[in-house]
Amino acid sequence: MAIDFKPSGADLELIDVRKEFPGFVALEDMDLHIPAGEFFALLGPSGCGKTTTLRIVAGLEEQTTGQVLIGGKDVSGTKPHQRPVNTVFQSYALFPHMTILENVAFGLRQRKVEDPLKKAMDALNLVELGYAAQRRPQQLSGGQQQRVALARALVNRPALLLLDEPLGALDLKLRRQMQIELKAIQMEVGLTFLHVTHDQEEAMDMADTVAVMNKGRIEQMGAPESLYDRPKTAFVAKFLGQSNLFVGNVVDSNAASVSIEVGGHKITAPKNRAEKHTGKICIGVRPEKATFHRSAPKLGADHVVVGPGEIIDIRFTGVSNQYLIDIPNIGEVTVFAQNVGISPVVELGEKVWVSWKVEHSFGLADLPAGNEEE
Amino acid sequence: MAFAAFGNSSATEHKGPTKSGGIVLALLMPGLIYLGLFFFTPLFSLIITSLEAPAETGGIGEYVYAFNVENYSYVVQNYLPQIIRSFYYATVATVAALLISYPLAYFIGVKLRNRPLLKSLMLTLVIAPFFISFLLRTIAWKSIFSDGGAVMQLVYNLGLMKPSEHFLGSDFAVIFGLTYNFIPFMTLPLYTTLERFDVRLLEAGADLYANPYKVFTKVTLPITTPGIISGTLLVFIPIAGDYVNASRDFLGSAKTSMIGTMVESDFLQNWDYPSASALSVLLMAVIVILVATYVRSAGTEDLL
Numbered sequence: 001m002a003i004d005f006k007p008s009g010a011d012l013e014l015i016d017v018r019k020e021f022p023g024f025v026a027l028e029d030m031d032l033h034i035p036a037g038e039f040f041a042l043l044g045p046s047g048c049g050k051t052t053t054l055r056i057v058a059g060l061e062e063q064t065t066g067q068v069l070i071g072g073k074d075v076s077g078t079k080p081h082q083r084p085v086n087t088v089f090q091s092y093a094l095f096p097h098m099t100i101l102e103n104v105a106f107g108l109r110q111r112k113v114e115d116p117l118k119k120a121m122d123a124l125n126l127v128e129l130g131y132a133a134q135r136r137p138q139q140l141s142g143g144q145q146q147r148v149a150l151a152r153a154l155v156n157r158p159a160l161l162l163l164d165e166p167l168g169a170l171d172l173k174l175r176r177q178m179q180i181e182l183k184a185i186q187m188e189v190g191l192t193f194l195h196v197t198h199d200q201e202e203a204m205d206m207a208d209t210v211a212v213m214n215k216g217r218i219e220q221m222g223a224p225e226s227l228y229d230r231p232k233t234a235f236v237a238k239f240l241g242q243s244n245l246f247v248g249n250v251v252d253s254n255a256a257s258v259s260i261e262v263g264g265h266k267i268t269a270p271k272n273r274a275e276k277h278t279g280k281i282c283i284g285v286r287p288e289k290a291t292f293h294r295s296a297p298k299l300g301a302d303h304v305v306v307g308p309g310e311i312i313d314i315r316f317t318g319v320s321n322q323y324l325i326d327i328p329n330i331g332e333v334t335v336f337a338q339n340v341g342i343s344p345v346v347e348l349g350e351k352v353w354v355s356w357k358v359e360h361s362f363g364l365a366d367l368p369a370g371n372e373e374e
Numbered sequence: 375m376a377f378a379a380f381g382n383s384s385a386t387e388h389k390g391p392t393k394s395g396g397i398v399l400a401l402l403m404p405g406l407i408y409l410g411l412f413f414f415t416p417l418f419s420l421i422i423t424s425l426e427a428p429a430e431t432g433g434i435g436e437y438v439y440a441f442n443v444e445n446y447s448y449v450v451q452n453y454l455p456q457i458i459r460s461f462y463y464a465t466v467a468t469v470a471a472l473l474i475s476y477p478l479a480y481f482i483g484v485k486l487r488n489r490p491l492l493k494s495l496m497l498t499l500v501i502a503p504f505f506i507s508f509l510l511r512t513i514a515w516k517s518i519f520s521d522g523g524a525v526m527q528l529v530y531n532l533g534l535m536k537p538s539e540h541f542l543g544s545d546f547a548v549i550f551g552l553t554y555n556f557i558p559f560m561t562l563p564l565y566t567t568l569e570r571f572d573v574r575l576l577e578a579g580a581d582l583y584a585n586p587y588k589v590f591t592k593v594t595l596p597i598t599t600p601g602i603i604s605g606t607l608l609v610f611i612p613i614a615g616d617y618v619n620a621s622r623d624f625l626g627s628a629k630t631s632m633i634g635t636m637v638e639s640d641f642l643q644n645w646d647y648p649s650a651s652a653l654s655v656l657l658m659a660v661i662v663i664l665v666a667t668y669v670r671s672a673g674t675e676d677l678l
Contacts, residue, residue, distance in 0.1 A: 043534075059580075060577050060580070060581070079580065079585070080577070080580035080581050080583050081580045081581070081582075081583045081584055085581070086579075086581060086582065087577075087581045089574060089577070089578060091572075091574050092574070093574045093575055093577065093578035094578075094599065095578070095579075095593060096575075096594045097576060097597050106579075106582050106584070107582035107583050110582060110583040110584045110588060111583050112603055152582070156582070156583070232554075
């Protein structure tokens with residue numbers, strides 16, 4: 001078996017990969033390139049095709065059409081055991097009849113690598129489980145099993161490490177801790193990681209590049225900051241964090257900005273932050289970028305002001321308060337305010353105006369569901 | 375005790391709360407009484423009988439207790455071919471049943487996992503033969519393989535066997551009958567183990583560079599070993615003592631007699647009760663030793 005193991009990861013390329021299951025299409029002609037050494041996250045709700053993508057890369061599922069290239073080499077049609085990739089499974093899938101050490105050494109033994117037990121022990125020490133080497137998987141906690149699964153994959157130094165929601169079964173605190181460890185290990189070993197998750201915080205926290213998937217295709221791809229700052233579709237705007245979205249017809253368009261009219265208010269976005277400049281478009285803003293005022297604010301053209309509206313809900317979440325404001329003819333607008341004061345600065349039912357800087361607006365390429373173009 | 379191996383579960387013993395000790399004992403009583411009356415008493419009686427000698431009066435079938443250990447050396451000398459044949463048949467038939475049952479149980483327990491209706495149907499088919507007495511089924515095989523039957527006519531016409539040869543009465547016919555009759559006892563324990571087998575481990579194995587053969591030998595087989603042990607024991611033990619298939623009234627002949635055949639004829643035809651008893655005790659002892667060695671060497675201490 002001639003598997004080419006790159007010392008520092010290889011790049012992954014998917015060309016027009018399509019996967020059809022009886023009755024539905026799981027992946028629609030997907031093109032994807034992940035450079036070597038990158039931490040790449042596929043993010044999306046369940047059923048969006050992210051796990052199918054991972055399984056196709058691992059060889060556990062065969063694509064209907066298209067090509068999979070690892071390190072420039074076409075691996076389409078090869079069996080899982082012939083591919084230089086390893087997977088950390090969501091269920092961990094540790095072998096119950098073997099010790100932890102033998103579990104980790106399994107891949108090395110299959111490839112007849114010299115000194116498998118010593119290398120396995122080193123990998124266990126990397127995930128700080130050297131003391132548990134002689135135990136059985138059933139004797140470990142979920143978090144420990146997860147680390148064994150990671151060690152079992154990492155010890156092979158695969159060109160590409162696939163992570164299938166490996167932290168999904170862990171509680172929140174352990175999950176955050178494992179995220180930090182996983183990221184540190186990735187930086188240390190320098191492998192290419194393909195991480196599949198539905199947890200947007202996890203994806204943004206760990207990945208260099210995030211691809212948001214929906215209904216079998218990638219909606220948007222980029223660095224976490226740019227994805228969050230400038231979502232291009234309604235799906236991304238709502239799946240990745242929260243957004244206030246406003247739909248209206250373009251009433252003003254100049255070199256710098258584009259404005260729509262919604263319920264008697266003018267909502268403006270910078271032209272370079274808007275995907276569409278004509279017709280019926282959607283402009284949004286993140287809740288933490290907006291502030292509210294007790295009286296109508298006197299702000300210049302560099303601000304958007306909507307209101308007045310009534311505060312209908314206040315939710316205390318610790319670091320911030322989330323205010324839900326119902327503005328006539330516009331709908332509900334969410335505003336996050338840091339809890340820097342002593343108590344909520346406004347009361348339920350109070351009348352407020354909402355404002356934000358035009359530069360924080362973003363214009364989407366499509367419209368939210370229920371606002372389809374006539 | 376080795377017989378714990380019949381249970382598939384590796385459940386560990388729990389110490390019951392001592393307060394309910396009286397209730398536990400009360401619940402155990404029927405079982406203990408049953409075992410005492412219908413297992414230990416006959417066993418004791420059998421051992422006593424195996425040491426008897428012919429009565430002075432010289433009547434046929436009359437014996438008195440004499441601590442006559444020579445009965446054992448007598449049966450070993452006289453019945454050595456049958457003893458060897460019994461364990462030879464049992465070994466071959468057990469291996470054959472395993473080779474047939476494992477793929478079948480794998481298919482039902484793993485491949486049909488998501489097809490409950492088909493799975494139930496297949497399981498019913500495995501158990502279905504039990505609805506008819508195994509004596510009848512064995513007789514049916516006898517008539518199917520009789521020299522004048524269609525099957526044998528075809529065999530003769532194809533030149534696979536000479537007209538002077540017979541299938542019935544051969545080693546192969548007896549082993550065939552034994553395998554056939556005991557296959558469900560192999561399939562069911564294998565099925566219960568394979569049904570719970572986590573197929574995601576197959577993907578993990580493949581992902582870790584093991585080809586399908588290696589995945590089978592390194593993952594599937596070791597994990598399903600408890601089922602294999604249960605099945606082989608459930609099949610091997612009764613086959614070693616079987617007296618039906620090898621009988622000349624069924625699939626066998628004088629050349630295929632097993633220990634069971636000899637016990638039957640000594641008890642019922644020759645009225646040689648001490649020899650029959652000694653042979654029975656011997657068979658039991660050999661099986662216990664074999665089973666204990668087997669379970670121990672299979673490395674499944676948790677079964678013991």
